[in-house]
Amino acid sequence: MKSQLPVAVLALAAFSTSVSAQGISSPMRPSAAASATAMPLVDGEVRKVDLEQGLIVLRHGDIPNLAMPAMTMGFDVADRKMLAGLKVGDKVRFQAEMLKGKATVTELVVGK
Template sequence: MHKRSFLALLPATTASVFLSTAFAQTDAPLPLVDGEVRRVDAAQGRITLRHGDIPNLDMGAMTMVFRVRDPALLKEMKAGDKVHFTAQMVDGQLTVMSLTVAH
């Protein structure tokens, strides 16, 4: 028996819609999440945040350590700061993509 890919079993129109939907989801803007800085580790490029739900990661509210995409994001951050941030999985690590102090 020959193995076929999942897409090979779909009619061409369905496969096209499936692929365009799958790729469109990756281009969607990341949701802005509210959080509070608990700890900053600039030397390691990491930040500990107590945060609300992160829908794009299917993650509930909790406190955890994130890697930051750009260590410069940590420059003005300190424990206790209320922040807005975006996060996504990058190379298998939870990564803060943007980070701003909430006003």
């Protein structure tokens, strides 16, 4: 039995290397470009802007990638520069993601 163990281990190692080389052992992850195109821009209306805190309150439609229904809520922004020139009542289209456990606007287009 002891003489068969090394042979079995080598055979198993060869098989697992072969399977890994074919990419069967791990699922494919979408590329960054594919992920970005999968997240739609969502319609929203600015309800409040807080430049100091880097926050925006939006009344928004459904956000499919976050499984979030339409509501009014506050978001962090990935870049405070996105808030420059925004005012209450502006119509926007935006993309949001969960970053560091917080709903965060990562893209913002005004007037669309």
